[in-house]
Amino acid sequence: MESSKSNNIERKALSRIQEHERQNWTSIAFIWIGTMICIPMLMVGGIFSSSMTLANTTLAAFLGFAICSFIMVLTGIQGTDLGLPCTMCATKAFGDKGSSFLMSVVILIAQLGWFGVQTATCATAFNTLLMYWNISFPFWLSCIIWGGVMLFTAVYGFKFMKVLNYIAVPALFILCSYGAIYAISTKGFANLLAYAPETAMPLSSAVSIVIGLFAVGTVINADYSRYAKIAGIPYWLQSWVYYLLQYL
Numbered sequence: 309m310e311s312s313k314s315n316n317i318e319r320k321a322l323s324r325i326q327e328h329e330r331q332n333w334t335s336i337a338f339i340w341i342g343t344m345i346c347i348p349m350l351m352v353g354g355i356f357s358s359s360m361t362l363a364n365t366t367l368a369a370f371l372g373f374a375i376c377s378f379i380m381v382l383t384g385i386q387g388t389d390l391g392l393p394c395t396m397c398a399t400k401a402f403g404d405k406g407s408s409f410l411m412s413v414v415i416l417i418a419q420l421g422w423f424g425v426q427t428a429t430c431a432t433a434f435n436t437l438l439m440y441w442n443i444s445f446p447f448w449l450s451c452i453i454w455g456g457v458m459l460f461t462a463v464y465g466f467k468f469m470k471v472l473n474y475i476a477v478p479a480l481f482i483l484c485s486y487g488a489i490y491a492i493s494t495k496g497f498a499n500l501l502a503y504a505p506e507t508a509m510p511l512s513s514a515v516s517i518v519i520g521l522f523a524v525g526t527v528i529n530a531d532y533s534r535y536a537k538i539a540g541i542p543y544w545l546q547s548w549v550y551y552l553l554q555y556l
Contacts, residue, residue, distance in 0.1 A: 325391040330537040335470045339532060342473035343525065345480040347429045348422065352521055359509040362500055368511055372518025379526040387530025388538055394530040411527075418524040427455040 356365040386397050398407040431450035438445050461469050492500065 322393060322396055325534045327537075329535070331470070331535045333536060336532050336536055338473040338477050339469050340525075341477050342469075342480065344522075345477070345484065347426055348521060352517060356509070356514060359505050359507070360511075360514060361504055361508070364508070364511055364514070368514035369518055372515045373522065375515075375519055376522045376526050380529045383526060383529040384533035384536075387533035388536045390530075391534045392530065393534060394528045397530050414524065414527060422524075423455070423458065427451050427458065430454040430458075 353365075356368065360368065383394065383397070387394065390397060395407055395411040398411060401407070402410055428451060431447060431454050434450050434454060435445050435447060461472060
């Protein structure tokens with residue numbers, strides 16, 4: 309008999325999520341919120357704030373994420389209905405071997421860079437924090453430690469990420485809110501609205517950056533939406549969605 313500890317490890321990478329294993333929508337929402345509030349997102353926001361007006365920055369973010377969200381709705385519906393991850397959902401379009409190869413390549417290329425940047429940034433922040441106490445810590449060891457922490461969440465899967473984000477998301481929200489309030493109180497909201505960069509980034513380029521920043525998220529959405537409960541959805545809404553998908 310498996311121990312209770314081993315049962316917490318993710319064992320349904322490719323298999324169907326059964327009805328009794330489905331989660332409330334809040335669990336999935338917290339995971340996606342935690343994914344969105346991350347270093348690459350903040351870095352892109354910093355680039356936009358120095359090369360675009362506040363109005364154009366807001367518009368670029370809205371348009372880019374609206375496009376991503378539309379695609380995520382379609383992949384999310386498929387994942388919720390089938391209870392399968394994105395790789396298995398794509399088999400109908402690309403076949404078993406084609407789906408396995410294409411999804412692996414997409415995730416490999418995107419996540420190597422994503423994981424590397426996240427790990428290095430987290431390690432740098434950790435070492436900078438230790439410097440306040442005059443503690444010298446090897447950067448390479450810090451990368452291994454924090455990279456291992458990130459890998460740990462992948463091994464233990466959805467259940468661990470759900471618990472982690474219940475803690476991390478409120479903390480990240482407070483941190484971002486503090487930064488926004490501090491910027492407005494020190495610089496003034498009127499000055500933020502009036503800021504105009506010397507060389508402005510085109511809106512089309514900004515929108516494409518936003519889409520590229522979260523393109524993989526639209527592809528792998530089924531990995532999370534397969535845990536969503538489908539009970540309680542009005543029949544008329546299900547019928548409308550299915551009717552719409554037939555003609556897309």
